[in-house]
Amino acid sequence: MAYVPTDEINALVDGFIEDDTEELIAQICAIGENALAIARRDHLYKVQTGNLTSSTGFSVTRDGKEIVVSQFEKVSGASGDGAKGSEQGLEYLRTLIGEDGKGCLTLTMVAGMDYAAAVEAMGLDVLKSADAYIGREFEKLINDYRR
Numbered sequence: 001m002a003y004v005p006t007d008e009i010n011a012l013v014d015g016f017i018e019d020d021t022e023e024l025i026a027q028i029c030a031i032g033e034n035a036l037a038i039a040r041r042d043h044l045y046k047v048q049t050g051n052l053t054s055s056t057g058f059s060v061t062r063d064g065k066e067i068v069v070s071q072f073e074k075v076s077g078a079s080g081d082g083a084k085g086s087e088q089g090l091e092y093l094r095t096l097i098g099e100d101g102k103g104c105l106t107l108t109m110v111a112g113m114d115y116a117a118a119v120e121a122m123g124l125d126v127l128k129s130a131d132a133y134i135g136r137e138f139e140k141l142i143n144d145y146r147r
Helices: 007-041 083-096 116-121 128-146
Strands: 056-062 065-069 105-111
Touching: 007 056, 007 065, 007 128, 056 083, 056 128, 083 105, 105 128
Parallel strands: none
Antiparallel strands: 056 065, 056 105
16 A cells, blocks of 8 residues: 655645635635726716725735735826825725734725715715625625535
């Protein structure tokens, strides 16, 4: 009878796990990109300074470490170039990265202006549609991995 050393079996299993994890990360990044497109396209507020739209972005982290951080592209408005929003969005996102820690793949999406919640509370979609999309896609993803 032939025996395969335990370290070889462990390396093989780790390889399978890592391949699946990399595929999952790619899928989560695609969900983030699509959600960002939804947030930037489907918002219901009027773009005045461009800061709110420019402050939207996302990150994907693994074990609290950045894998992907979206661009916080400047969007011009009627009375501004969105530069402040772009800076604040990235700054805010970076304060959240790492909070979920070990053993996690995390998609974090933000609208980094301090008035984003107030705009959303007025019924003007800032991240609501994007959040709903993320929820649906994660549910599909989980169901696919259960099969």
